[in-house]
Amino acid sequence: MELRDAISSRRSVKIFDHDMHIDDTALYEALKLSTDAPNHGMREPWRIIHVSKDRLGDLSRTVSRYAFRNEPEKQQSHYDAVTKLGGLLVLIVKRDPRQKENLENHLAFGAYAQNLMLLLHEAGIGTCWKTPPYIFMPKVRKVIGVEDDEDLVGFLYLTDMDTKIPPKKPRHTENFISEY
Numbered sequence: 001m002e003l004r005d006a007i008s009s010r011r012s013v014k015i016f017d018h019d020m021h022i023d024d025t026a027l028y029e030a031l032k033l034s035t036d037a038p039n040h041g042m043r044e045p046w047r048i049i050h051v052s053k054d055r056l057g058d059l060s061r062t063v064s065r066y067a068f069r070n071e072p073e074k075q076q077s078h079y080d081a082v083t084k085l086g087g088l089l090v091l092i093v094k095r096d097p098r099q100k101e102n103l104e105n106h107l108a109f110g111a112y113a114q115n116l117m118l119l120l121h122e123a124g125i126g127t128c129w130k131t132p133p134y135i136f137m138p139k140v141r142k143v144i145g146v147e148d149d150e151d152l153v154g155f156l157y158l159t160d161m162d163t164k165i166p167p168k169k170p171r172h173t174e175n176f177i178s179e180y
């Protein structure tokens with residue numbers, strides 16, 4: 001796939017209406033290739049936890065207990081959606097006490113994530129980056145194993161492509177560029 005086609009045709013896959021399976025070998029290859037992302041000081045500030053298909057239910061139950069406390073319906077709908085995925089990635093950034101380095105780390109993570117989503121797209125694996133409000137809950141961070149010097153920046157849902165791929169939302173390609 002041409003790079004420009006990959007950038008243009010990648011979509012966030014948001015429909016999880018059937019049991020999905022993905023190629024974990026292709027996933028791991030993409031996870032490693034994506035480390036060629038630019039990152040200042042070679043701090044390589046990314047950390048990924050792979051939740052394989054067979055562990056999705058366990059993750060959902062563990063996280064939901066705190067994310068949706070006393071909300072059994074939400075817990076169940078989270079379980080029903082997440083267990084259909086082909087897998088899930090927990091996205092973690094190394095925090096830095098220095099302002100500039102912390103910004104660089106988070107920007108580098110975004111570059112890593114885009115590499116990853118494009119490579120997975122090319123490999124026929126769909127993605128959707130999810131940033132639910134509970135990523136900031138200390139209990140959720142703890143049960144997932146996020147360290148004090150790390151930020152939990154979301155989950156990457158991994159899907160097959162046998163689903164309805166949403167249409168591309170038009171982008172504004174002109175009005176954010178000006179001449180100096």
Ligand SMILES: Cc1cc2nc3c(=O)[nH]c(=O)nc-3n(C[C@H](O)[C@H](O)[C@H](O)COP(=O)(O)O)c2cc1C
Binds near residue numbers: 013
């Ligand atoms: C950092 C980040 C966080 C996102 N969080 C969510 C989310 O919580 N829920 C969701 O459905 N989509 C989420 N998305 C996906 C966006 O909604 C999606 O990228 C956007 O609608 C554009 O669609 P496209 O990715 O198909 O081009 C997120 C994307 C990014 C980059």
